[in-house]
Amino acid sequence: MSRAAQGLRAWLLQRITAVYLAVYIVGTLLYLLTRSAVDYSIWHNWLASPLMGIATTVFTLALLLHVWVGIRDVLIDYVQLVSLRLLFMVVTALILLGSLLWVIRALTITAMQGEI
Amino acid sequence: MDRKTPAPRFLNLLKIKLPPGGIASIAHRVSGVLMFLGIPLVAWLFARSLENEAAYLEVVGLMKSPPALMVSILLIWSLSHHLLAGIRHLLLDVEIGIEKAQARASAWLVNIGALLLTAIYLTRIL
Numbered sequence: 339m340s341r342a343a344q345g346l347r348a349w350l351l352q353r354i355t356a357v358y359l360a361v362y363i364v365g366t367l368l369y370l371l372t373r374s375a376v377d378y379s380i381w382h383n384w385l386a387s388p389l390m391g392i393a394t395t396v397f398t399l400a401l402l403l404h405v406w407v408g409i410r411d412v413l414i415d416y417v418q419l420v421s422l423r424l425l426f427m428v429v430t431a432l433i434l435l436g437s438l439l440w441v442i443r444a445l446t447i448t449a450m451q452g453e454i
Numbered sequence: 455m456d457r458k459t460p461a462p463r464f465l466n467l468l469k470i471k472l473p474p475g476g477i478a479s480i481a482h483r484v485s486g487v488l489m490f491l492g493i494p495l496v497a498w499l500f501a502r503s504l505e506n507e508a509a510y511l512e513v514v515g516l517m518k519s520p521p522a523l524m525v526s527i528l529l530i531w532s533l534s535h536h537l538l539a540g541i542r543h544l545l546l547d548v549e550i551g552i553e554k555a556q557a558r559a560s561a562w563l564v565n566i567g568a569l570l571l572t573a574i575y576l577t578r579i580l
Contacts, residue, residue, distance in 0.1 A: 353547065356540050363537065378510040385504060405493070408486050430490075437497035444501035 348407050355404040362397045383453045391449045398441050402434045474561035481565065482539040485532035492529050523579060530575045535568035 370376060384390055409430050417423040472480070503513040516522055542560050545551055551560050 353544060356544065360537060360540065363533070378507040381510060382504060401493075405486075405490050409490055412483060412487060433490075433494055437493050440501050441497050444504050448504045 348410075351403055352407045355400040358400045359397065359404060362393060362400075379454055382448060382451070385445065386448045386452055386454075388449070391445055395442060395445055398438050402438050405434055406430070474558055474565060478535075478539050478542065478561040478564045481535050481568075482543070485536040485539075488528060488532045489536065492525070492532075495525070496529075526579070527572065527576065531568060531572040534571035535564065538564040538567050538571075 373380070385394065410427065413423050413426050413430075417426060499513050499517070503510045517526065542551075542564050545560075546557070551557055
């Protein structure tokens, strides 16, 4: 893929993930805010459901891609020293991957527990 | 490139008057970076809250502590601004509201709207 096409791909990825992230965040916030009270079993069973499990897993993946493109842009603009920029990029990737795996692990355990 | 007037070298950040679109743009970046920094914390709280009832209550209690509330105010502003500025950006991409007056108005809407949403959140937690 040419360099220009790579740029277009990142641009498009940023926008497609943005739409999904926005719909998920507004949707889940409205759902949670319209409930009078949320306790542990409601919270757990909500995320144990296949729909929310899948939607939230896709959310974490979309978020990882979205943040990666965004932080990369910021680092390219403000960190001129290439070695330092590379270091920040590695740290960013590690933070994102670690957080993603941690959330997916929690979602998997929750799904396997089923309704409680 | 020839320039009649030299490029400004001593930028006084306090004296530069950014147009509303400029404020929306830089705040979009700042809010994105702030939320990125909050990701490990939110991921950990999320995973912990699902472990069991005691852990869930611990997370709920933790989120009501003053330092957590301060962080949450910052993150709520960030989310509000990033979301509104993002919607504005997507609309501009498909050439909706690209006239100067409209773009200025929507930038104001984003900047003020984010503060308004943060204020609503404040009234809920205080």
